[in-house]
Amino acid sequence: MASIYIISPSSAVRDKAAFARGVKRLKTLGHSVEVDPAALASHMRFAGDDATRIAAIHRAAASGADVVMTSRGGYGLTRILPSINTKAVAKSIERGSQWVGYSDFCALKFALLTKYGSITWAGPDVCDDFGTKYLSGTEAAHTTPPDDIMEACFDDLVQGINEGAGWRMPKEPVAKAIKNTINSVASPAIIQRATAPLSTQNLSIKNATLWGGNLCVTTALLGTPYMPQIDKGVLFFEDVAEHPYKVERMLTTWLHAGILQRQRAIVLGQFSNYTLFPAHDKGYRLQTVIDWLRKQTKVPVLTGMPFGHVPTKVCLPVGAKISLNTEDRDALMFWG
Numbered sequence: 001m002a003s004i005y006i007i008s009p010s011s012a013v014r015d016k017a018a019f020a021r022g023v024k025r026l027k028t029l030g031h032s033v034e035v036d037p038a039a040l041a042s043h044m045r046f047a048g049d050d051a052t053r054i055a056a057i058h059r060a061a062a063s064g065a066d067v068v069m070t071s072r073g074g075y076g077l078t079r080i081l082p083s084i085n086t087k088a089v090a091k092s093i094e095r096g097s098q099w100v101g102y103s104d105f106c107a108l109k110f111a112l113l114t115k116y117g118s119i120t121w122a123g124p125d126v127c128d129d130f131g132t133k134y135l136s137g138t139e140a141a142h143t144t145p146p147d148d149i150m151e152a153c154f155d156d157l158v159q160g161i162n163e164g165a166g167w168r169m170p171k172e173p174v175a176k177a178i179k180n181t182i183n184s185v186a187s188p189a190i191i192q193r194a195t196a197p198l199s200t201q202n203l204s205i206k207n208a209t210l211w212g213g214n215l216c217v218t219t220a221l222l223g224t225p226y227m228p229q230i231d232k233g234v235l236f237f238e239d240v241a242e243h244p245y246k247v248e249r250m251l252t253t254w255l256h257a258g259i260l261q262r263q264r265a266i267v268l269g270q271f272s273n274y275t276l277f278p279a280h281d282k283g284y285r286l287q288t289v290i291d292w293l294r295k296q297t298k299v300p301v302l303t304g305m306p307f308g309h310v311p312t313k314v315c316l317p318v319g320a321k322i323s324l325n326t327e328d329r330d331a332l333m334f335w336g
Contacts, residue, residue: 001030002158005065006126007056008039008047010104011074015127016040019071022131025146029155031067036060039071046076054083057108061085061092067158068092072127073103078217081111081226090116098157101125103240103309106213111226113211113319121157122213122307123315124150132311147311157315163336165314169304169329173287203300203326205234205264210322210335212236212267219250222257231262234324234333236316238269238308247271248289255296265324266293266301267333270308302331 004026013019019040026033038056041048048056053076060068090112093099099109100123112118124130130151132144156162209230212218215237221227239247254260271286294301307313322335 001032002066003032003034003064004067004069005034005036005060005063006039006069006071007036007060008041008071009053009057009080009108010047010070010076011045011072012042012047013040013071013127015131018127018131018133020131021133022071022126022129025130026126029151031158034063034065045074047071050080050083054080057084058088061088061097063097064092064095065097068097068099070101070105070125072125073101073105073214075104077104077107078220081107084108084111086111086115090118093118093120100154100157100315102238102307102313103214104217106217107221107226109213109318110211110218110221110228114226114228117319119317119319121315122318123157124154124313128309129311129313144311147313149306149312149314153313153315162315162317164332164334165306165316166330166332167304167306167314169302169326169331171329172290172303202328203265203302203324205324207321208264208324209233210236210316210320210333211318213238213318215239215247215250216242219253222253222259228319232264234265234267234322235260235263236267236269236305236307238305239271240309241273242271243274243276244271244284244286244289247286248292251289251293260293260299261297263299266297266299267305267324268301268303269305270310272309300326302326305331 023033023035036056036059038048038052041052043049047053098121100121102122109120112120130146132146153162211228211230211233212235216239260266276285290301290303307316317335320335322333325332
């Protein structure tokens with residue numbers, strides 16, 4: 001299959017059992033795996049001090065591996081971006097290495113895209129995706145194996161046959177006025193239109209640059225030399241443990257910067273593991289943010305893409321030219 005080189009460019013690996021399971025799982029799938037010498041290093045909250053993590057990235061670039069994969073995300077890449085030899089990383093990509101990761105890894109992906117137009121992959125990491133606790137036999141019912149869709153998408157990536165991703169967008173709440181109309185008319189056609197995402201039906205986009213990633217990490221790059229200048233692209237976001245008001249605040253920054261309005265579509269992946277405060281929020285939730293965003297721009301806003309800090313995730317080529325089509329709630333992104 002593929003040769004995989006594993007690095008830890010961000011936070012320290014605290015769950016070493018998950019790391020070991022992830023490495024074992026990748027080997028079970030037929031891959032040859034090389035773990036960087038500093039992959040399990042620890043310095044404060046980081047996987048080694050800055051110099052250690054920079055050196056690991058440079059070793060990965062020189063490894064000649066088919067795939068360079070991160071052990072986990074967290075925090076640590078934005079502070080070392082100026083010291084990374086991004087040209088060496090870009091050269092490794094030109095030679096055929098696929099750099100794969102998400103979360104904090106978005107910082108390096110954006111730097112590579114900005115400077116060299118390099119295509120990297122938003123995809124799984126070792127600990128959270130391949131390292132899920134999985135036991136065989138009678139205990140299997142109490143554990144979770146690695147997600148089969150995630151593994152299939154990663155397998156397509158390493159074989160060079162990953163050509164697209166499709167999903168069915170979720171039904172969204174119907175406004176009260178529309179609900180009254182539905183109740184009085186009881187038309188299936190009206191129900192279908194009313195419950196489909198707004199401004200996305202029969203969308204057809206061709207030859208647009210796909211870019212984006214973790215909302216918090218990418219927002220931190222606004223106004224820096226590492227923010228790609230992309231117009232008429234397809235911009236996607238995901239995040240974890242961020243209350244909807246924080247998601248809205250970050251999206252507001254992108255709006256004020258004028259970036260969202262210049263895209264051809266905005267695609268929202270999964271926003272997971274956050275806590276609402278009903279007594280204070282009083283109905284304010286993620287759907288509130290989506291509805292608000294659609295009122296701020298004429299750019300179509302799609303939802304439900306299977307990518308983020310969740311088990312089921314597709315692999316997405318950041319920086320590649322794609323086509324995006326929707327029909328009612330069905331969405332298809334294609335780059336083959």
